[in-house]
Amino acid sequence: MKLGILVNEGPYTHQASDTAYQFALAALAKGHRIYRVFFYHDGVNNATRLTEPPQDDRHIVNRWSKLAEEHGIDLVVCVAAALRRGIKDEILAKGFRISGLGQLVETGIQADRLVVFGD
C-alpha cells in the first residue's frame, strides 16, 4: 500500500513524531511504500539540524534523515508553518525539504491512506 504520513507535533514534547517514525518502520518492514511524510504545525520542528538531544536519548531528527536516505522517502516541511517558527532552508537536516501545503493535499490524493499523527 502507498502510505502518506502527516506529523503535526514537534519532537520530544509530544510522542507524535516518535509514533509516526515507528509506524513508518513497521509499514516498510511489511512491504508498504511511504509516499511522503509531511510536517505541519509544530511538526516542522522535526526538521532542524540544530537539534542536540543528550547522548543517551534518541535523536528524532537524525532518525528521520536516516530513514529518508535508506528508503528514499520524501520529507516535506510546510513553508508557512516553518517560517512562522524560524525553520529555514539553511538549518534543515538532511533529507528534508521545504514546500507548500499543496504537497499535503497532493499526498492525500495520491496515497492509498493518509495517516495523521498528533492530538
Next chain:
Amino acid sequence: MSDLAAGGEMQEETSGKVKKFMFVNRRAPYGTVYALEALEVVLISAAFDQDISMVFLDDGVYELVKGQQTQAIDVKNFSPAYRALDGYDIEKLYVDADSLAARGLTEDNLLVPVEVLSAAQMAELMDQQDVVIGF
C-alpha cells in the same frame, strides 16, 4: 495565503482524481495555532478541485462564532476568512449539534451557514470520506 501558488502548481499532477477530504476542527480558535493552520490547509486544498468538507465539533464550534474580538490578546482575528470559504467553493460546513448545545450556542450565533448534524449523522459522513484530517 503565501503558498497558494505552490498549490496551483501541483494541480496538473493530480488532475482527474477527486477524493472526499474532510477537515475536522476540534479546538478553540485562539490559545493554539491549530484552527488557523487548519484553515490554511483548507484554503490550499480548494486549488485541487477535491470534494472538501469541514467539520466543527467540541471547542471547534467556537471557531465559527460571530463577533470575535481579539485585540486584547494581540492575535489576528481570522474568523472573517470562514466567510470567504464560499468564494473558494468550499460550501460543506458541518457542525455537531451536541457540541453547540453543550456550549449554549445555536446556529444563530455562527457567522456562516452550516448544516447541524447529530453525532450519528456525523459518524456516517466521516465513514464516507477518503481522507480525514483532524486539527
